[in-house]
Amino acid sequence: VGAETSLRRVTHLNPRLRFKGQVPAEPRIALASNEHEAFQVVIMPFDCFLQDVRISVSDLTGAAGRIDHSNITVGKVFPVRTQLSPHSNGMDLGWVPDIIMPLGEGESFDVSPESEFPLWVSVYAPRGTPAGTYNATLTVTPRNSHPTSVPIQVTVWDYEIPVRGMFRT
Numbered sequence: 001v002g003a004e005t006s007l008r009r010v011t012h013l014n015p016r017l018r019f020k021g022q023v024p025a026e027p028r029i030a031l032a033s034n035e036h037e038a039f040q041v042v043i044m045p046f047d048c049f050l051q052d053v054r055i056s057v058s059d060l061t062g063a064a065g066r067i068d069h070s071n072i073t074v075g076k077v078f079p080v081r082t083q084l085s086p087h088s089n090g091m092d093l094g095w096v097p098d099i100i101m102p103l104g105e106g107e108s109f110d111v112s113p114e115s116e117f118p119l120w121v122s123v124y125a126p127r128g129t130p131a132g133t134y135n136a137t138l139t140v141t142p143r144n145s146h147p148t149s150v151p152i153q154v155t156v157w158d159y160e161i162p163v164r165g166m167f168r169t
Helices: none
Strands: 001-005 028-033 037-045 050-057 059-060 065-067 073-080 096-101 109-110 117-125 134-142 146-158
Touching: 028 037, 028 117, 037 134, 050 073, 050 096, 065 134, 073 134
Parallel strands: 028 146
Antiparallel strands: 001 037, 037 117, 050 109, 050 134, 059 065, 059 134, 073 096, 073 117, 134 146
């Protein structure tokens, strides 16, 4: 299991978009209160077919308090096949990760050998969340292999994104 930022697309179906992230996965993100931030966890089974993979996430805890695990969502990332069009620059041709399907509670999925299966993990710091560093664990548990724990570190800054912006749009 590896970690990748939210800025890089990952799929084994496109040589330009192969995984280049961090192994072992130790994602670290920072956000303000009332903000969402994301990262990717990439499952790479190498030579075995992972069956009935389930994902669980703990609460985020730290000296400043706790952020409930319901503020962490996980989605499966699926590629779409793109073709040359008058609006494309040719850089995103072929298979490109684009669709994020929310992973329901208790839902499982399979991962084929030699693939790179990205999961989109989004963290929300609710309004009023105290500034500080929070830690959680995301666990990847296949039915036919050992579980893998991914430590997550989230820093919440000492300001809040306003509900209503200051500028007229």
